Amino acid sequence: MVRRSRALDESRGSFLPNDSGDEGAAAPSVPVRGKRGVRGEESGVLGIRERGGAGAGKSAGKAPEKGRESRERTARARAAGRWLWGTGTALLVLAVHSNWHLAAAAWLFPVFLLRYARLRPARHGLLRVGYALGLAQLAWLISTGMVFVPSVLAVFAVLAVVQTLPFVADRLVAARSGSVSSTLVFPAVLVCGEYLFTRLAGFGDYGALGFTQHGFLPLVQLASVAGVYGVSFLVAWTASVAHWAWRRGFRWREIRRGVVVWAGVLALVLGAGGVRLVAFAPTTKTVRxxxxxxxxxxxxxxxxxxxxxxxxxxxxxxxxxxxxxxxxxxxxxxxxxxxxxxxxxxxxxxxxxxxxxxxxxxxxxxxxxxxxxxxxxxxxxxxxxxxxxxxxxxxxxxxxxxxxxxxxxxxxxxxxxxxxxxxxxxxxxxxxxxxxxxxxxxxxxxxxxxxxxxxxxxxxxxxxxxxxxxxxxxxxxxxxxxxxxxxxxxxxxxxxxxxxxxxxxxxxxxxxxxxxxxxxxxxxxxxxxxxxxxxxxxxTDTLYSRTGDLFALLCTGGTLLVVALGVRGRRARAGAPGAGGGRP
CATH class of the missing domain: 3.60.110.10 (Carbon-nitrogen hydrolase)
Structure with missing residues (x-):
């Protein structure tokens, strides 16, 4: 994938350098060749170019000043990273289904943590996201008094790892595509994790993001079609689309098609839910x-x-x-x-x-x-x-x-x-x-x-x-x-x-x-x-009661496809000319 320059990203409104590689550290100097040979170098965190030829000595004289500017920009980038992580973590704690949860926080926290993970080196960023998820689970365990039950601690440690996987998939797979379809990676892997945790952990369907929306009845009606997993998917997809638009500086011409598709789906779900509540409301007698x-x-x-x-x-x-x-x-x-x-x-x-x-x-x-x-x-x-x-x-x-x-x-x-x-x-x-x-x-x-x-x-x-x-x-x-x-x-x-x-x-x-x-x-x-x-x-007969977890199974299939694409991409990069151990 062609890497955009960090200076270009900053000019487009990004908080931090571009999200296509290891953005947390200064990039090594890379020669840029043109018709006249080595034209200059792309160096530093923001990709400042230093031209060669007659102006090289003049540029060298300004090296201390440029180094100071680079350090300042790096400090600003790290401060922005801390802000993204802190905001995302605070919203995450509020989004955990608990006595204090806020429904709106569930829609917002992934946006900031997705942005943070994209703008940091993969290992560092994803470990910090996993740490945030673990903190949120710990806060929940303390509030419910279950923090001293060893079996519960073990299960929720596994849950924190499972909840990190959607961010891993977004960072390592979705980041390589700029299309709006890449926004489906995060919610699909999230639903897959929720479904497999429910089936395999023996702890019920704890951790499903959709439960935070229990009071939003038009949206909750989606559960009659796809279960709570459908609600989880829509909330997570909204965050993924918001992050995708953020990466593009919210420029309408670039994001219009994706936003229209997302808005159309959301409007359809909420509209159908509203109609179901009104048109199919209980009309029969009641029992005390x-x-x-x-x-x-x-x-x-x-x-x-x-x-x-x-x-x-x-x-x-x-x-x-x-x-x-x-x-x-x-x-x-x-x-x-x-x-x-x-x-x-x-x-x-x-x-x-x-x-x-x-x-x-x-x-x-x-x-x-x-x-x-x-x-x-x-x-x-x-x-x-x-x-x-x-x-x-x-x-x-x-x-x-x-x-x-x-x-x-x-x-x-x-x-x-x-x-x-x-x-x-x-x-x-x-x-x-x-x-x-x-x-x-x-x-x-x-x-x-x-x-x-x-x-x-x-x-x-x-x-x-x-x-x-x-x-x-x-x-x-x-x-x-x-x-x-x-x-x-x-x-x-x-x-x-x-x-x-x-x-x-x-x-x-x-x-x-x-x-x-x-x-x-x-x-x-x-x-x-x-x-x-x-x-x-x-x-009342529901589609979910007939089809069961079909939607979650489709998301699981999509997750397997994401894994296959990730493995294939890694092998292709390893075998590319000039790659270590690859073919010439």
């Missing part, structure tokens, strides 16, 4: 759903009893070996409160009641007693109750994470074990069969908390025609909103409504287009109760 949690006083009473017994009864192994009568007395305040709240909400008109994950704790011998109490309420009030509790068993690992649906007939329609326990939960995982049952309000299904972060598992419910997904959950301070926001995407992707009752977090009811129908924050109420009128209708 209540999500309940035990009150804080009941929680405190149980925790006090478990921690002051002198035997660490809060540990599952110790709890199942202790005196059952004392254990029942310790656990009773929470379970009694949940049963009473179920009856209260059913009397108030709720037709479906959802419990939170593991707030109730039950000995294996007492399971039928608890379900019998709930069944009496279900028959009397004609209500569906999706109970959830930690079931303490006499065999290792001594606890199961269970949801059991009690029908208006007083029967237990299912008992479901959590398929994906978190790294902090020493529980035996379930078999991954999502239970679904019919009701007057559409087909009902359940998963538990972290399960909803696995798109493949949630698709199994869609395949069975689920209209309402019930998700008992249990979050914590620093993490309270994240799962609730991700639930928006699962509903849009698969076309079903979702009620997510999260103790120690934010409980939400979401319709099939991602609208929030109800919300209750555990940390702002003494007794968290979610009450919502949820639209009742057959599951």
């Amino acid at each position: 759903v209540a999500g309940i949690s035990a009150g804080r006083a009941a929680e405190r009473a149980t925790e006090r009893a478990l921690h002051t017994a002198g035997e660490e009864l809060w540990r599952p192994r110790n709890l199942v070996r202790a005196d059952p009568r004392r254990v029942r007395a310790a656990l009773a305040p929470v379970t009694d409160d949940l049963v009473a709240a179920t009856d209260r909400e059913a009397r108030a008109g709720a037709r479906i009641v959802v419990w939170p994950e593991t707030q109730a704790r039950v000995l294996a011998d007492d399971r039928q007693l608890l379900l019998g109490r709930v069944a009496e309420i279900a028959r009397k009030r004609q209500v569906y109750v999706n109970t959830a509790f930690a079931l303490h068993t006499p065999r290792p690992p001594y606890v199961r994470n269970v949801a059991a649906l009690v029908t208006p007939e007083g029967k237990v329609a299912w008992t479901y074990d959590k398929t994906h326990p978190t790294p902090m939960e020493p529980m035996t995982p379930g078999k991954g069969a999502v239970p679904v049952t019919g009701s007057p309000y559409g087909r009902l299904a359940t998963v538990i908390c972290y399960d909803a972060d696995f798109p493949g598992l949630m698709r199994r419910a869609a395949d069975q025609g689920t209209a309402l997904m019930m998700v008992p959950a249990n979050d914590w301070a620093g993490f309270e909103s994240l799962h609730a926001q991700r639930a928006v995407f699962r509903s849009v992707e698969y076309g079903y409504a979702m009620v997510r009752q999260s103790v120690h977090g934010v409980a939400t009811a979401v319709d099939h287009q991602g609208r929030i129908r109800g919300l209750a924050d555990y940390f702002t109420a003494d007794r968290q109760t979610l009450v919502a009128e949820v639209p009742v209708q057959p599951r």
Whole structure:
């Protein structure tokens, strides 16, 4: 590729020298030959030419001055590089899906980090970009309290490397092409990394850039076609196009075609999303759903009893070996409160009641007693109750994470074990069969908390025609909103409504287009109760539920093509005349 002079780049408005090579250090002097032999030299960071011949001595006299100018320009270039990296890193921290994230930051941070990586020597620039991504992940881990979990640290270290790969591809492959099609490299590799991380890391779809846009409903509708990966792609492509235009000094004649194509795609996506929200909004009747949690006083009473017994009864192994009568007395305040709240909400008109994950704790011998109490309420009030509790068993690992649906007939329609326990939960995982049952309000299904972060598992419910997904959950301070926001995407992707009752977090009811129908924050109420009128209708069929991760697979194929082109280009350069070890 023909290298542009650095002086030309600066005259066109670049912050730093051109981005076609190792711009971080001064370039070596290169003779420039013309009709009269050696005409001069291109040297220094900005490519200042020193002419030969009769003016050589005069130029030599000005060498100290030129050297000083070169050093000043180098210092300015490095300062600009620090500004690019600092701005990109600050925006990146704000873009990580967290309690403090800003949706706009996700569109902006790649622009600055792409620019930085292009304008520094490849190894140095990409290492600094990877360092920025690692800092952002560390900030997230600290804020969520998971920084001390070794397995989580290891997984997120891998995630930081995966998130660096799009910048590597842009720097080493896309930089060699000036066409607008090169802007597709960055988003394609980004989506490929998100998809492979989700499939292989066993940590759900954490790290997907698209989740930061959960409140931008016209854009979120794209998930019904391509999943959250489609949203990630569009956000990343926007940044790539902005950087491509920046490289060209935002000169309209040069960037017009690319910008028009990008703007047309963005307008089509947002326009179609807006039409979907209006033209296909829920119009059928609704069902009253209540999500309940035990009150804080009941929680405190149980925790006090478990921690002051002198035997660490809060540990599952110790709890199942202790005196059952004392254990029942310790656990009773929470379970009694949940049963009473179920009856209260059913009397108030709720037709479906959802419990939170593991707030109730039950000995294996007492399971039928608890379900019998709930069944009496279900028959009397004609209500569906999706109970959830930690079931303490006499065999290792001594606890199961269970949801059991009690029908208006007083029967237990299912008992479901959590398929994906978190790294902090020493529980035996379930078999991954999502239970679904019919009701007057559409087909009902359940998963538990972290399960909803696995798109493949949630698709199994869609395949069975689920209209309402019930998700008992249990979050914590620093993490309270994240799962609730991700639930928006699962509903849009698969076309079903979702009620997510999260103790120690934010409980939400979401319709099939991602609208929030109800919300209750555990940390702002003494007794968290979610009450919502949820639209009742057959599951909305979506393209994503039919084609699955086809779009992500196409991006993966594009990434393989990018790798092949990069290898081919490297071999061609190695074999070029004059290259070390190449053919003459």
